Amino acid sequence: xxxMRLVVTGPVGAGKSTxxxxxxxxxxxxxxxxxxxxxxxxxxxxxxxxxxxRLQFGPDMALHLYGTPGQSRFDFMWDILIHKAxxxxxxxxxxxxxxxxxxxxxxTFMNQRSSVPMIIGLTHVDHPNAWEPANVGVALGxxxxxxxxxxxxxxxxxxxxxxxxxxxxxxxxxCECLV
Amino acid sequence: MAVTGYLAEFSLAELFKFLEQGxxxxxxxxxxxxxxxxxxxxNYYVWFNQGRIVAAGNTLDQQGLxxxxxxxxxxxxxxxxxxxQSCIISTPMGLCLKSQNVLNAEQLKLLFYAQVMQQVCxxxxxxxxxxxxxxxVPLPTAEMTGLNAPATEVTLAGLRALKDWxxxxxxxxxxxxxxxxxxxxxxxxxxxxxxxxIWEFVNGAVSLNAIAKQLQLTTxxxxxxxxxxxxxxxxxxxxxxxxxxxxxxxxxxxxxxxxQSGAMGQGGATNVSHSFLQNLVGFxxxxx
Numbered sequence: 001x002x003x004m005r006l007v008v009t010g011p012v013g014a015g016k017s018t019x020x021x022x023x024x025x026x027x028x029x030x031x032x033x034x035x036x037x038x039x040x041x042x043x044x045x046x047x048x049x050x051x052x053x054r055l056q057f058g059p060d061m062a063l064h065l066y067g068t069p070g071q072s073r074f075d076f077m078w079d080i081l082i083h084k085a086x087x088x089x090x091x092x093x094x095x096x097x098x099x100x101x102x103x104x105x106x107x108t109f110m111n112q113r114s115s116v117p118m119i120i121g122l123t124h125v126d127h128p129n130a131w132e133p134a135n136v137g138v139a140l141g142x143x144x145x146x147x148x149x150x151x152x153x154x155x156x157x158x159x160x161x162x163x164x165x166x167x168x169x170x171x172x173x174x175c176e177c178l179v
Numbered sequence: 180m181a182v183t184g185y186l187a188e189f190s191l192a193e194l195f196k197f198l199e200q201g202x203x204x205x206x207x208x209x210x211x212x213x214x215x216x217x218x219x220x221x222n223y224y225v226w227f228n229q230g231r232i233v234a235a236g237n238t239l240d241q242q243g244l245x246x247x248x249x250x251x252x253x254x255x256x257x258x259x260x261x262x263x264q265s266c267i268i269s270t271p272m273g274l275c276l277k278s279q280n281v282l283n284a285e286q287l288k289l290l291f292y293a294q295v296m297q298q299v300c301x302x303x304x305x306x307x308x309x310x311x312x313x314x315x316v317p318l319p320t321a322e323m324t325g326l327n328a329p330a331t332e333v334t335l336a337g338l339r340a341l342k343d344w345x346x347x348x349x350x351x352x353x354x355x356x357x358x359x360x361x362x363x364x365x366x367x368x369x370x371x372x373x374x375x376x377i378w379e380f381v382n383g384a385v386s387l388n389a390i391a392k393q394l395q396l397t398t399x400x401x402x403x404x405x406x407x408x409x410x411x412x413x414x415x416x417x418x419x420x421x422x423x424x425x426x427x428x429x430x431x432x433x434x435x436x437x438x439q440s441g442a443m444g445q446g447g448a449t450n451v452s453h454s455f456l457q458n459l460v461g462f463x464x465x466x467x
Binding site: 002003004023055057058061063075076078079086096097098100101104105108109112129131132135138139141143159160161163164166167170171173174 | 450459
């Protein structure tokens, strides 16, 4: 069985679990639990270990999707998941600048641990207070657009949008010599 | 789509770093409600050119600089207005008055200090406020001395003088995190002694807790200094991986994944084939 592993990471409420659910062909194995801290302000349940989804597209070919927990006290999971990943997508809610700091922290960690290809997926881009992609790029530490990874808009609730995002990540990965 | 938000979420220090790193040109407006019960609001304005602060004030009447000159008794209101009218629109007022020998270089520096350094540094004490950056606003030459300062230099000055850090408590780096350099070489900024001391530990391996112990400072103090270095753009916070805790999650929910697919098995990621990627993209295009 040939397997590609993609990690979906990002701050709490960016849409990681939804992203995986939208495209997985199996019932997503989640480890969501009742949120108890400030996360409760954003949503009732939150991922505490990881989400797992799968797409089997041939008798011996499958895509595995792993969603990281968004909260910092589960940082250890980032290390476990990124170590096995072929590529990752960082999801960021474009209308919540308060989360950019945490997204940047994730990026720094991932870039120190792994050099696998990555793209940035912006969610909630239709919100009136959403920041433009180029500005989110600067806020995440990419002031030079030529050095910035691809930034795409994603609607995590729509399978088609999620599929497009994964295609973009794969295309970017092939540029970065994944094979 | 504007650059907008609340300082309680995206602090002024982070905003200044963003504006400097993005080489932004335009007007930053900060709107603060006097208190929760009042509808009175106070606006502050900071103008940027290529990420550098060129002017600041609390009105948009283009008279702020002339008022500062008048307050110092260097020029009467009427005389200043008359001279200002003879200035070329594209020339900063301060430079124009200097070219007419009305002001000297030292007076311009004092004006810039009062207008930008003092007024903007005071904004770091704001607990909250709504902000918006408008890149379409032209530079206000009537408010400009002709001098400017990098936004992060003003941030450093503002945060060094800050006494009450409560509004920034949830934005400080975690005590368990380390710092990594985000620049090549040494910082160009004029760091103070405590900032240089923390800089010595920028290797991605020593937690802020450990730095505090070594330097015999409180962890809170080290977090504040580290935050200053982060918003100056010289370091990044890097979480250190803690030991995997005893999990309370049902192991049964994860084991089938690992055993059936081998997905999280031993060893790192092995490369996937071209045909695999072609098939996957074809499959996804059918869904997209």
